Amino acid sequence: MEIQTNYSIVTGTEPSFPEVIYLDNNATTPVDxxxxxxxxxxxxxxxxxxxxxxxxxxxxxxxxxxxxxxxxxxxxxxxxxxxxxxxxxxxxxxxxxxxxxxxxxxxxxxxxxxxxxxxxxxxxxxxxxxxxxxxxxxxxxxxxxxxxxxxxxxxxxxxxxxxxxxxxxxxxxxxxxxxxxxxxxxxxxxxxxxxxxxxxxxxxxxxxxxxxxxxxxxxxxxxxxxxxxxxxxxxxxxxxxxxxxxxxxxxxxxxxxxxxxxxxxxxxxxELAQLEMAENEKKIREMRDYLETELLKIEGTWINGHREKRLYNVTNIGFEGVDSEALIMGLSNPEDDSPIITVSNGSACTAASIEPSHVLIGMKLTEYRAFNCIRFSFGKNSKQNEINLSSKKIKEKTIGLRNFNQ
Incomplete structure (x- = not known):
């Protein structure tokens, strides 16, 4: 007998989650x-x-x-x-x-x-x-x-x-x-x-x-x-x-x-990872590079970490003068009907901490600049149209937060 894996069939209920663009795959991934x-x-x-x-x-x-x-x-x-x-x-x-x-x-x-x-x-x-x-x-x-x-x-x-x-x-x-x-x-x-x-x-x-x-x-x-x-x-x-x-x-x-x-x-x-590794890398790298290129067009942005010697699915970007918690909240609580965008400012295991990322501090960033950084991590379920929308929203929120702080 074929086993149904649809959420409503397995649980007997309909999910009540808002639409989400998930860019936090280094924290966890959805079960295939x-x-x-x-x-x-x-x-x-x-x-x-x-x-x-x-x-x-x-x-x-x-x-x-x-x-x-x-x-x-x-x-x-x-x-x-x-x-x-x-x-x-x-x-x-x-x-x-x-x-x-x-x-x-x-x-x-x-x-x-x-x-x-x-x-x-x-x-x-x-x-x-x-x-x-x-x-x-x-x-x-x-x-x-x-x-x-x-x-x-x-x-x-x-x-x-x-x-x-x-x-x-x-x-x-x-x-x-x-x-x-x-x-x-x-x-x-x-x-x-x-x-x-x-x-x-x-x-x-x-x-x-x-x-x-x-x-x-x-x-x-x-x-x-x-x-x-x-x-x-x-x-x-x-x-x-x-x-x-x-x-x-x-x-x-x-x-x-x-x-x-x-x-x-x-x-x-x-087993699936071994079979699909090369395909996933090509697709994910293209989306990561696209978002990275678009966000680096914003004045006062930078990449944390070696540009070449890093995994293809993640970029950690600093936004000068933008508090990362404020940006995360702004993306996860949109004022219009657009999807929630989930990102992170560090390890999910220490996400509740108000301390700056020990990784970024270890890379010689000041505490101020460490609090300006966001991690975007992509997965095999990420879609290019989601990345396009995310790029637009992140630019809007960044400009808005900078204007608010002036």
């Missing part, structure tokens, strides 16, 4: 209808526990096994190197705390970057309370690391180097292959938060030299509440202890009944 269709049977028809040994449990187990292969295929890993988690944040905690505990006999120094996601930064700060020393490397004004500084900062007692692949606020892509080489040369492990890169650009753990990788389904049109941690077992086998005990699931690293629908959704999202 094909992903939802794949997930639905595991809520109501084949709802068995994947650890059960009866027929229905074995069917759920096979679905999990297939999803594990789909995730592994996307990043060039083996299936036994994939650990399912509740998302990238849990994966990051499991990786950093696990390495710290397992390798403390070799050293107690961790090296990371000041512009990492808060999931990495907060976990590293916690490790400092446990006696570990953490070095937070600064970045250059374009968001890239100084390679020589990285090289000089890896010490004999460094056990882990953690550098995110793609920055969630600016899209800046770090040269992690070269950094991983430096880490391994000094005997340290290399971890990368690849939440914003997996599924959008090619990521191969062997080619890039990654020992531990974190990713999340909801950034690539999968469901929230599910992610994965890659822990290298080939060539250089990495052993880390469990943070959650109680049943020995996921190779003993993450006990608990498996979220089969979520895992199936993650697997399908990975």
């Amino acid at each position: 209808p094909r992903v939802l269709k794949t997930m639905l049977p595991y809520f109501s028809e084949n709802f068995a526990n994947a650890a059960s040994t009866h027929r229905f449990g074995l069917a759920a187990h096979e679905a999990v096994k297939k999803a594990r292969q789909q995730v592994a295929d996307l990043i060039g890993a083996d299936t036994h190197e994939i650990i399912f988690t509740s998302g990238a944040t849990e994966a990051i905690n499991l990786a950093i705390k696990g390495v710290a505990e397992a390798y403390s006999h070799k050293g107690t120094h961790i090296l990371t970057v000041s512009t990492e996601h808060s999931a990495v930064l907060d976990t590293c700060r916690y490790m400092e309370t446990k006696g570990f020393e953490v070095t937070y490397l600064p970045v250059q004004p374009d968001g890239l690391l100084d390679f020589e500084l990285v090289k000089a900062s890896i010490r004999p007692d460094t056990i882990l180097v953690s550098v995110m692949h793609v920055n969630n606020e600016t899209g800046v892509i770090q040269p992690i292959q070269e950094i991983a080489y430096l880490a391994h040369e000094k005997g340290a492990l290399f971890m990368s938060d690849c939440t914003q890169s997996v599924g959008k650009i090619p990521v191969n753990v062997d080619n890039l030299g990654i020992d531990l990788l974190c990713c999340s389904a909801h950034k690539i049109y999968g469901p929230k509440g599910i992610g994965a941690l890659f822990v290298r077992q080939r060539k250089n086998r990495i052993k880390i202890p469990a943070l959650i005990h109680g049943g020995g699931h996921e190779r003993g690293l993450r006990s608990g009944t498996l979220n089969v629908p979520g895992i199936v959704g993650l697997g399908k999202a990975c």
